[in-house]
Every structure is written in structure tokens, then in C-alpha cells.
Amino acid sequence: MTAVLSADACRTAPIAQVSGSDLLVPLVQGGELPYANFDYAASAPALSQVTDRIAELLPTYASVHRGAGYASRISTLTYENARESVSRFLNCSEDQVVVFTRNTTDSLNLLAQCVPGSTVVLDVEHHANLLPWNDARVVTAADTVEETIERLVAELCTKPAALLAVTGASNVTGEILPIARLTEIAHRLGTRILVDAAQLAPHRRIDLQECGVDYIAFSGHKLYAPFGSGVLAGRRDWLDQAQPYLAGGGAVREVTTTSTEWACAPARHEAGSPNVLGAAAIAAACETLQALDFDAIAEHEKALTEQLTDGLSAIVGVDVVRLWADAPDAVGIVTFTVAGYEPGEIAAFLSAEHGIGVRDGRFCAHPALARLGLSGGAVRASLGLGSSSDDVQRLIDAVKILVSDQRDWNYEKTAGSWNPVPETRSFLVGSDEKAGAAECV
Incomplete structure (x- = not known):
């Protein structure tokens, strides 16, 4: 992105400062990237x-x-x-x-x-x-x-x-x-x-x-x-x-x-x-x-949601999920599947190799996913005030890499969870790295 943004580009830049906007996350292949947060629907970062x-x-x-x-x-x-x-x-x-x-x-x-x-x-x-x-x-x-x-x-x-x-x-x-x-x-x-x-x-x-x-x-x-x-x-x-x-x-x-x-x-x-x-x-x-101003928030989300939906829909094998064909409006949530890949595997790949955080599973809405024929779950990318068009493009490009089978790492499913093998990242941040808690899927 250039230093001077056009009027259209400004609409798809972050419109508020949120905590974690400067967070750098490690990649399994080495190096770091700014964290691309697409998990606002689960827990949004705090406003400054x-x-x-x-x-x-x-x-x-x-x-x-x-x-x-x-x-x-x-x-x-x-x-x-x-x-x-x-x-x-x-x-x-x-x-x-x-x-x-x-x-x-x-x-x-x-x-x-x-x-x-x-x-x-x-x-x-x-x-x-x-x-x-x-x-x-x-x-x-x-x-x-x-x-x-x-x-x-x-x-x-x-x-x-x-x-x-x-x-x-x-x-x-x-x-x-x-x-x-x-x-x-x-x-x-x-x-x-x-x-x-x-x-x-x-x-x-x-x-x-x-x-x-x-x-x-x-x-x-x-x-x-x-x-x-x-x-x-x-x-x-x-x-x-x-x-x-x-x-x-x-x-x-x-x-x-x-x-x-x-x-x-x-x-x-x-x-x-x-x-x-x-x-x-x-x-x-x-x-x-x-x-x-909620009108500005809605316009920001609409631009990013359209960019993400259009970008994912253009990838062969990717299916964007909808409940209703005639819904009058939607907030910034795009849920999708990729043929041949389990949702957990997709989410693990996006995180490990691209520093992208999404939600996978059934989102505490099991009957809804079953009705959509997705009892095995899906991937949810959700947007918010800190989201940008650069983040969206990064997610689209990462899914393209996945579909073209150009991943840098191998992934295995153990105890119901997908993980990169070997795992080179450290998750020790002031607490026991092995600690965990049950989470709604």
C-alpha cells in the first residue's frame, strides 16, 4: 500500500486503533509477520x-x-x-x-x-x-x-x-x-x-x-x-x-x-x-x-466483505456459505469450505505459514451447520474495525496457495486437532505452554 491512500483505499484501511494491531507472530518456516486477525466474531480486540x-x-x-x-x-x-x-x-x-x-x-x-x-x-x-x-x-x-x-x-x-x-x-x-x-x-x-x-x-x-x-x-x-x-x-x-x-x-x-x-x-x-x-x-x-458513526463502519465492512467474498469465490474448490438467498444485509462474516481439506487443516495452515487467525469448526451452531450439510464444520473469517484490504488480500492469496498444493509444511491430525509437523513456533507467553481449556466448536 502506498503512503498516500486514495479515497477508495481509505475505505478499506483500518478505521480504528485496536489492541494487537502491531502484533508480530512467528511462522513455522521461520520469520515473523504482522498478525492478520479474522476472528472478530469470536472475540474482538479491545479498542485503544x-x-x-x-x-x-x-x-x-x-x-x-x-x-x-x-x-x-x-x-x-x-x-x-x-x-x-x-x-x-x-x-x-x-x-x-x-x-x-x-x-x-x-x-x-x-x-x-x-x-x-x-x-x-x-x-x-x-x-x-x-x-x-x-x-x-x-x-x-x-x-x-x-x-x-x-x-x-x-x-x-x-x-x-x-x-x-x-x-x-x-x-x-x-x-x-x-x-x-x-x-x-x-x-x-x-x-x-x-x-x-x-x-x-x-x-x-x-x-x-x-x-x-x-x-x-x-x-x-x-x-x-x-x-x-x-x-x-x-x-x-x-x-x-x-x-x-x-x-x-x-x-x-x-x-x-x-x-x-x-x-x-x-x-x-x-x-x-x-x-x-x-x-x-x-x-x-x-x-x-x-x-x-455506524454508517462508516457498515461501509468499511461492506467493501472488505465484498473483496473477500469475490476473491474466495473465484478460487476453484472454494465454496462460500450462506443461510438465506435473500438476506437483506450482512455483517462482516465470510464462512467457507475448501474441497479436499478439513476446516481444521485449513486454519492450521493459514496460521502456521501466513500468520492469519480464523475460526474453524461448527461455531456453537451445530443445527445450523447440519442444515447446511456441513456437519464436519467450516472456516469462518470475520472482519472488524481493525481489518484492512491488505489483510483480506493476504487471506485470499494464502487460500490460493493451499488449493494449488504449494504449502511449505506438512500437517497431521492428532487428538482431533490439526498441527504443523514439526511445530517450530513457541506458544510460551508467561504461562505453561501445555495449558489449555475446553472450547466451543
């Missing part, structure tokens, strides 16, 4: 404004709500101001409340215990929006959005439901459902609507008063604030009437040995010492995203 805010708060980090000390009062103000920032970000109405949680999964499980009836969901949902509901009625998605909506309407008309729970943007393909239209349909049929916005919130403006959505859930770690905090926002009546999500300090007004008077939401569902830094991180991310 977020890390700056956390560093600013650390010296006064303390317990909230019940401390008279200076640091505690600062932390209390920080925590409640964060709630207000998120409420403004979503444009919540007066009867909607913001509850801080651990992540989207936590938010949905919280709401699930508050729903006074059955919940209708699609089979293509992330497991977090498929598994928690106590009385779930699963509708099979069709090949088009229009027919899928018809099936949802038919289900809601056949038997009333308390809640319709839908994804805002598919974590498999990025495709966006017409949320305002679904909200109007649900309300007309006496049903409330929940939107799993884990993939939508980082990419599109969400205005709860404008679209009419009753409940929304998203994660900080996908919103450029990876510090273990999430949000459930929505109408307070169900939240006030339900049993507390956790029983403990902070969720109560008065306790005796024989009775308990619970607080109203949000305190009702935030027992224990809250994640003050996590809430502040989400708030900083919300404020930064609003200042960046």
Missing part, C-alpha cells in the same frame, strides 16, 4: 479507547455501592455511569433497564428464567439462544428469509408464545434478519421479542425505541471490550417479577432469618461484587462506536 479507560480506572478500582471511601465512590459512579452509557447507546425507553452480566450466554440464561411462557426460536441460532429456554418451540429455517418469516408466523399463530428469540446477525454467515419487521409481527400476535445481538451490536446501530425490540443481549468481548462483561437490556416488568438470577448481597432490600425482600432490577439480578472494569469497558466501547 477501552484499554486507555481501564488503565485510567485501575488506581481507583474498588468495591461499589457500599463503600464510603474515595475509591469506592469513584467505582460506584463509574459502574452506574456505565449503565447510563449503555442505555444511551441502545436508546432504551423509560420502562427498559440495563443489567450487567458476564456475556451474551449469561444474559439469555437470565432472561430465560423470567419468561412466563413458551419461547419460539429458529434452529439456526447460536447455542446460547437455542438451549436456555425452558419451553422452547424450535422452528426450522427455510432457504429464504421470506419463507422463514412465514414459518415463524405460522408457529406463533398456531399457539401463542410469550417470547420470540432471534439472532440479530448470524454468527455463521453474518446475515441479518429484518428485526423491525419481526418485532411488528411479534407484537401484533401478542408476543415479545428478544434479539441476540452478540454479532449485530459491534456492526450496526441499535435503537430500541425505533425498532421496538423488547429485550436485547450482547457481549463486551465482541464489542471491542474483552473484559468478561455482558448486557441484558429490556422491559423491566418480567425482570422485576422473576426470582433473582443469583441470590446474594446487593440483590436485596432487607433480609431476616425468615424472609427476604428482593430489590428491583437491575440490582435484583446483579448479586455479588460486580465487574466494574468490565462494565466501564463496555461503556467506553459504546461511546467510541457511536463517535465513529
Whole structure:
């Protein structure tokens, strides 16, 4: 890329500073390359404004709500101001409340215990929006959005439901459902609507008063604030009437040995010492995203997504995956397969020889992948504020090398995982290199 960018080129340069943008990663064949991050849909890197805010708060980090000390009062103000920032970000109405949680999964499980009836969901949902509901009625998605909506309407008309729970943007393909239209349909049929916005919130403006959505859930770690905090926002009546999500300090007004008077939401569902830094991180991310302008974010992603989709589609043997033929819009997620290669092998090659990070597997959406005939999984490349056209071209060129069988290294599958043989890179970064954790596939 030249030092002076044209107007078109500027659209596909990174539009925000994110942590890890200067990270150099080792290659198995020797040398290093700047890390090309295509795993934003799993966990987005923190915005620089977020890390700056956390560093600013650390010296006064303390317990909230019940401390008279200076640091505690600062932390209390920080925590409640964060709630207000998120409420403004979503444009919540007066009867909607913001509850801080651990992540989207936590938010949905919280709401699930508050729903006074059955919940209708699609089979293509992330497991977090498929598994928690106590009385779930699963509708099979069709090949088009229009027919899928018809099936949802038919289900809601056949038997009333308390809640319709839908994804805002598919974590498999990025495709966006017409949320305002679904909200109007649900309300007309006496049903409330929940939107799993884990993939939508980082990419599109969400205005709860404008679209009419009753409940929304998203994660900080996908919103450029990876510090273990999430949000459930929505109408307070169900939240006030339900049993507390956790029983403990902070969720109560008065306790005796024989009775308990619970607080109203949000305190009702935030027992224990809250994640003050996590809430502040989400708030900083919300404020930064609003200042960046979501139209600019959408244009940036559209340019990069088209470049990636066109580039991959032109390679013989590569198939780009879609759920619906008529999806009106999509965020920056491109999922694909390469004939003759397992997804894990592709991901291992991209990482080991090209310094590219993608996600492979079934993305915690097993029924969706099975419906697409991809029970063995696929490769997901997801884009974000720190992505550039150079990164995209690097991924396209690497896949071309793979397909032309010009790899420099051999790869073997052991214990279900693909790895380069021999592995020459060190993964020892301040901890036991052999340590690992179970991960959703």
C-alpha cells in the first residue's frame, strides 16, 4: 500500500486503533509477520479507547455501592455511569433497564428464567439462544428469509408464545434478519421479542425505541471490550417479577432469618461484587462506536466483505456459505469450505505459514451447520474495525496457495486437532505452554 491512500483505499484501511494491531507472530518456516486477525466474531480486540479507560480506572478500582471511601465512590459512579452509557447507546425507553452480566450466554440464561411462557426460536441460532429456554418451540429455517418469516408466523399463530428469540446477525454467515419487521409481527400476535445481538451490536446501530425490540443481549468481548462483561437490556416488568438470577448481597432490600425482600432490577439480578472494569469497558466501547458513526463502519465492512467474498469465490474448490438467498444485509462474516481439506487443516495452515487467525469448526451452531450439510464444520473469517484490504488480500492469496498444493509444511491430525509437523513456533507467553481449556466448536 502506498503512503498516500486514495479515497477508495481509505475505505478499506483500518478505521480504528485496536489492541494487537502491531502484533508480530512467528511462522513455522521461520520469520515473523504482522498478525492478520479474522476472528472478530469470536472475540474482538479491545479498542485503544477501552484499554486507555481501564488503565485510567485501575488506581481507583474498588468495591461499589457500599463503600464510603474515595475509591469506592469513584467505582460506584463509574459502574452506574456505565449503565447510563449503555442505555444511551441502545436508546432504551423509560420502562427498559440495563443489567450487567458476564456475556451474551449469561444474559439469555437470565432472561430465560423470567419468561412466563413458551419461547419460539429458529434452529439456526447460536447455542446460547437455542438451549436456555425452558419451553422452547424450535422452528426450522427455510432457504429464504421470506419463507422463514412465514414459518415463524405460522408457529406463533398456531399457539401463542410469550417470547420470540432471534439472532440479530448470524454468527455463521453474518446475515441479518429484518428485526423491525419481526418485532411488528411479534407484537401484533401478542408476543415479545428478544434479539441476540452478540454479532449485530459491534456492526450496526441499535435503537430500541425505533425498532421496538423488547429485550436485547450482547457481549463486551465482541464489542471491542474483552473484559468478561455482558448486557441484558429490556422491559423491566418480567425482570422485576422473576426470582433473582443469583441470590446474594446487593440483590436485596432487607433480609431476616425468615424472609427476604428482593430489590428491583437491575440490582435484583446483579448479586455479588460486580465487574466494574468490565462494565466501564463496555461503556467506553459504546461511546467510541457511536463517535465513529455506524454508517462508516457498515461501509468499511461492506467493501472488505465484498473483496473477500469475490476473491474466495473465484478460487476453484472454494465454496462460500450462506443461510438465506435473500438476506437483506450482512455483517462482516465470510464462512467457507475448501474441497479436499478439513476446516481444521485449513486454519492450521493459514496460521502456521501466513500468520492469519480464523475460526474453524461448527461455531456453537451445530443445527445450523447440519442444515447446511456441513456437519464436519467450516472456516469462518470475520472482519472488524481493525481489518484492512491488505489483510483480506493476504487471506485470499494464502487460500490460493493451499488449493494449488504449494504449502511449505506438512500437517497431521492428532487428538482431533490439526498441527504443523514439526511445530517450530513457541506458544510460551508467561504461562505453561501445555495449558489449555475446553472450547466451543
